[in-house]
Amino acid sequence: MSLFWRVFGLNALVLGAATALLLWAPVTVSVPVLLTEAVILVGGLAVMLVANAALLRWGLAPLGRLTRLMATVDLLRPGQRLPVPGPGGGSEVTELIRAFNAMLDRLEQERATSSARALLAQESERRRIAQELHDEVGQSMTAILLVLKRAADAAQDPLREELHQAQEITREGLDEVRRLVRHLRPGVLDDLGLVSALTSLTHNYATHTGLHVVRSFDAGLPALEQQAELVLYRVAQESLTNAARHADAERVEVSLRRTEEAVVLEVTDDGRGIEAACEGAGIRGMRERALLAGAALLLTSTPGTGTRVRLTVPTPRKS
Template sequence: MSLFWRIFALNAVVLGTATALLLWAPVTVSVPVLLTEAIILLGGLAVMLVANAALLRWGLTPLDRLTRLMTTVDLLRPGQRLSAHGGGELAELIRTFNSMLERLEQERAASSGRALLAQEAERRRIAQELHDEVGQSMTAILLGLKRAADDAPGPLREDLREVQEITRDSLDEVRRLVRRLRPGVLDDLGLVSALTSLTEDFATHTGLQVTRRFAADLPALDPETELVLYRVAQESLTNAARHAEAGGVVVTLEHSDARVALAVTDDGCGIKAPREGAGILGMRERALLVGATLDITPAPRAGTQVKLTVPLPRKQPTS
């Protein structure tokens, strides 16, 4: 039934019921109208209006649900759909909206994937140039400073030693930036080693206590999934250091037959509602890239927990 005929039918039911009551009820209207008659008429009108409003509310509820979803839908949280039963214009409208959401989510995931792959390629290029150009140049400067310091007189030697230390610290910082831009250990030794190196480097530079709880027999993951897990852990640790006012962080990596879950939990000030800044939006886009789910919730005791759940491919039955 179309929306027009549905509303028409609802009003027809109300008006028909009111007409039947007027025809069959032993009630007459005097001239002038008596008080009791006015009360009965006004009461009947009120009942008719309430019944009409209730029926219209029932008939238009799908439109209200559709409006709420349209104002709150988030393409970074896929899977939000409305149920559509039967035929008619409303059901067809809901099914069309669901199909549109499906296409938009697929297009958003594809475009985000292309952007993230381009971003990783650019990070790899910058890391390579820092390592090859800047790193080698600074290493040559260190060697030149060492030779100059060895041949310099006493007072000048001390100054050159100080410059040498400053240059060495700068070279260490460049190497740290290279590891953040492109974790070579992830390609060479795998996810667990990369996360171990990441957390150790994080603890060294922030002073926070980091506890690692990694499952021993993690399944083999494709490089794209490992990179997403690594980047989400990296961004979560950065947020904990910058915003959480935490004293410690727990990083867990566990798995079951159907999923791999990464959780980064801090003991900081906690959150009332996660602020969707660039870092969180970036994590959600990375989660979409591998079909994962990202949840940011208050930790069980205090602080904040960032949890990334990655579904594993279904195992094909062996014949």
């Protein structure tokens, strides 16, 4: 039954019941209308309106659920769907919900595809910049250090002291360039694997930010695809950055463990926490990376009690 005939039928049912009561009930209407008759008529009208409202609310409830979902749906949180009504749900409402669910399927697929392209292009650009910093800037600064060393060895005081200061400044700049290279492209991830990369990452953050970082990595983790390992690394990197810059945290726990069908990364800090409405570009980026790897990202936080980031990456199925 279409929505039109459902609404028509509900109204006809209420009006038919009211007419039947008027026909068979021992009620008459005088001219002028008596007070008791007016009370009965107003009461009957109220009952009829309440019944009509209740029936219409029941009949249009799927549209209300659809409206609420449309107002809150987020493509970075996939899987939000409306249940399709049964045979009594009305053909038009059922088709509308099915079309909306199908539209969400297409949008999520298109969003995942476009995000994958953007993130892959971003990683490629990071790799190119890191390579140029290492090959061009790093080598140039190394050559400057050698020249300064030779000049300082041949110079007399106080020029030698100034050259030594220039060496220290150049050496600090070279260390910063190397840190940027590691941040842009974790070479240790390609060379030594995920656990070594996360160990190096947490050690660097503890050294440069003063955070007390506690690591807990399971042994014998299953082999993951390169893209999945990169997603795990980037999510851990962004979580540590948020803890150091925005959460005012003092202690961070980073764990990596295996389950029967997945590898789970958890980063927990003791900072001030965040509100769901305050998710910034960093957290949105983590959600996009999770979609890229087919992973599930869960962020739980209560203001004043810290934040926990949990990323569950499914392991490849054995063929």
